[in-house]
Amino acid sequence: MVKNAYQIFKKEVIKANTVLPQPVRNLLNRAIEEEDNKDAIKRLKILIENALIAEEEKRPICQDTGIVNVFVFLPEGVCLPEGFYGTLNMSIYDAYKESGFRFSTVNPPIIDRRNDMTNKPAFLKIIDAGFSDVVRIVFMPKGAGSENASFIKMFKPTTSFDDLLEDLSKRIVEKARFSCPPVIAGISIGGTFDSAPLKAKLSLLEAGLYTSEIAKEIKERINKSGIGPFGLGGLTTALDVTVNLEPTHIASLPVAVSMSCHALRYSICEFKINEWQDLKFEVF
Amino acid sequence: MGMKSIIFPSNRKIIGQLSAGEEVAISGIIYTARDEAHRRLFNTYIDCRKFPNYLKESCIFYAGPAFYPDGSLSAIGPTTAARMDEYAPSFYEAGVLATIGKGPRDFSIVEACKKTVSVYLITYGGAASYLTRFVKSIELVDFDELGPEAIYRLEVEDFPAVVGIDSRGNYLDGAVTR
Secondary structure (H helix, E strand, O other): OOOEHHHHHHHHHHHHHHOOOHHHHHHHHHHHHHOOOHHHHHHHHHHHHHHHHHHHHOOOOOOOOOEEEEEEEEOOOOOOOOOHHHHHHHHHHHHHHHHOOOOOOOEOOOOOOEOOOOOOOOEEEEEEOOOOOEEEEEEEEEOHHHHOOOEEEEEOOOOOHHHHHHHHHHHHHHHHOOOOOOEEEEEEEEEOOOHHHHHHHHHHHHOOOOOOHHHHHHHHHHOOOOOOHHHOOOOOOEEEEEEEEEEEOOOOEEEEEEEEOOOOOOEEEEEEHHHHHHOEOOOO | OOOEEEEEOOOHHHHOOOOOOOEEEEEEEEEEOOHHHHHHHHHHHHHHOOOOHHHOOOEEEOEOOEEOOOOOEEEOOEOEHHHHOOOHHHHHHHOOOEEEEEOOEOHHHHHHHHHHOOEEEEOOOOOHHHHHOOEEEEEEEEOHHHHHHOEEEEEEEEEEEEEEEOOOOOEOHHHEOO
16 A cells, blocks of 8 residues: 555644653653652643643644654665655645644744744754664654753863863753753754754653763753742753763864753654655655 | 632732732733734834733733634643843833743843732743633734734633732742843
8 A cells, every 4th residue: 555655744743743752751750759849749740731631632732833843864775755845844734734733933034024824844854874774754843942942052172071061051951941841951962063953952852761871960960950840949940851972073062952841742753665665755 | 729819901909919929810801912912012102102902901921822723722821921021011011910921031020010010920831731721712803914923812711820020029030030
């Protein structure tokens, strides 16, 4: 049977906006167990309830259904078929139009800033998946509250490890207050001016699944701030921290932080290479 | 629940009794307005001292709702209040009694709330499906070309919030920038 890419993509975009991924739910449940502030526990439970309502009623988890980041992990030797980008954009437009998601893009970004009510375009990144027999596509809608709180800083390469952690934790805390705490901070250390923010955003996909000593240390420092859920006090300022490390230049130490709110939304679909090659793409 | 009820439109006597940290349940009529609507209202207010009557003694909710194709509300939640800081003192002066948003604001908002006997209320950022349950109806009022950024009139019942900045100069840590 020939599968239709448009239908599959549309379903994934809807799922990403309405179903909070299980690893993120696990993080919320763990935070409730660890939290020592009664009001904060009550407020974290509101976030769980919010996720349940969203899934049951097929409503957006957050009204800021954001801009849709799309990551295609493409194995070497496999190509992007003709019509891919058009199909992708059309599936996003229709998913947003039909599901009651907010159209949140304006174009041009200056002066007119006109909302053309399409939520296009998809922000597409093709990522080399090396030798693999699976094409993986990640749909990640991301709101502006957390995107505005994201940053990159070019540190001095001689910055001590402790100073680096302290500076980063402080910056994340300050930015988290303007985002929607509890946050999830995706960090990438090293690389280049443009690779670090992408790797930081991708590292968010590891939240609740994988942690490292550096991530634990940064999370601990952030959670000493007392900001808590919704900025109203408590232990849980960060639900999780993920850290990616990349080789870098001898004179450089770029660090990017891609901030996410508690509503870290994504959905992942995978295709075996033969399925991928049989997939039907419409040329819109 | 220990939540204090407020009904909008309200008055300064009632608003003046709210204290920072107190949980409130908001009912009555409130209005959404965010970035672009603020810029436009502000320019009109500064240029010709005109301000919409419906916003006087009322409450502005910093929010951009999402809608189903049939026009009904799918989700609504607060946006970052700090982006409206440069306009808020003038709006309080023009008669707005309360604003609802999320996150910390400039200290000038504490001064404005004290001067005009008004408040800043914080609600739950990122809990839009939950918050939508407290909205009974929604209706377009102004700037329809702005889509989600237009001004909408909301009828709410027991909409939850916490007093972030009260009218006596008190505020929560999470309500003011350091």
